[in-house]
Amino acid sequence: MIYGKEHKMVLQAIMHEGALDEKRGKELISKLFGHENTAHVLNEINAKLQPLYMIVKCVNCEVTGQLYWVWASTVQDKIANFHPEFSQAQLTLLRTIYSEIVTSNNGHVSSTWCLNLCSTLNVKLSKANAEEFLYEMVNRNWLACKNGKYYMGVRSIVELLQYFKDTYQDNLQTCTLCKQVLFYGEKCDQCNTTTHVYCLENYAMNRGGLECPNCHYPISQHSQSGNNNNSSMDIDEINIEMNEVTQSSQRRSKRKHKD
Ligand SMILES: [Zn+2]
Ligand SMILES: [Zn+2]
Structure with missing residues (x-):
């Protein structure tokens, strides 16, 4: 399918929200396209956005694990482009x-x-x-x-990652599993590494138990992301x-x- 007005409507919804809840994105794509192949539609949108240095990224909330489609620039300034409408x-x-x-x-x-x-x-x-x-x-x-x-x-x-990297190099942590920058996660008491709660849950589901992916020390889960x-x-x-x-x-x- 070529890029058409359905793609534009999905993009507009993402731009309007800044971060669109994946569930709502899926509903929209299903309504407009008659299928739920969201990855395919997002790829087509991103191909169109590439020359404009913009991108739609899929990111999990570190607290709830909820997936969002976030609208962002691919060229990030060293000085964060903080929202001009704020005082x-x-x-x-x-x-x-x-x-x-x-x-x-x-x-x-x-x-x-x-x-x-x-x-x-x-x-x-x-x-x-x-x-x-x-x-x-x-x-x-x-x-x-x-x-x-x-x-x-x-x-x-998503949008301020470069700013955080430039400003807090030594303080930024990465997730033991997905290797992405992490701000909040489950810390291992034994080896001090940190893992996203949602990454750890996926990992535990496959392993049948909650343990540190780095040193395999058992982790007592104190956060219930399912709430x-x-x-x-x-x-x-x-x-x-x-x-x-x-x-x-x-x-x-x-x-x-x-x-
Ligand atoms: Zn992770
Ligand atoms: Zn550990």
Whole structure:
């Protein structure tokens, strides 16, 4: 099949979302093309995009394992092309959160920590505004959120990869199985290597047990990626944590971040 208006409609849906949930992408392709050969359609789209230095990439969410089709540029600047529609204050907040996620040893930051940045950074942003902005970032898949913690979102993983590589060379980890850059995963207590939760689950399914792919030490799984969390319940978590903050002393906000 030649590139036609059906392909354009799929591409428009991906561009509109920035990151399109694979389930919805499949539905769309099935409706437009009458088959579910998504890989074939995506290849045709990517062939068309290649001269424009754009690409649609399939990426799993590190937290849920959910697959997304992400629209990205194949030429990435050393300086991240952060979203021009955001204010300086929002960008400062976002960069600081990225920095903390990358340099932390568990790949996430608590929402409390993020909101406290409003009082510790020179960020002209109220906590309510920051909360709204972060909710939007999760909605648009720049960040992922689970149980009141923020993780790297699929769009950041794809679109800002070069920026992360240039900025945090020594801090970036790779998955023991897929060898891709990893921000959050299951860490082995024995050999300290880290593996994507979804890579580990595939691996365990084939091996019949959960063990470190590197040293074969048994792994006790503490994260249940199977839970279907959505961002709306995470906002409640933020509210709860915010109340804790206002009630308790500001000691926790003094936690210094490396930048
Ligand atoms: Zn992996
Ligand atoms: Zn190990």
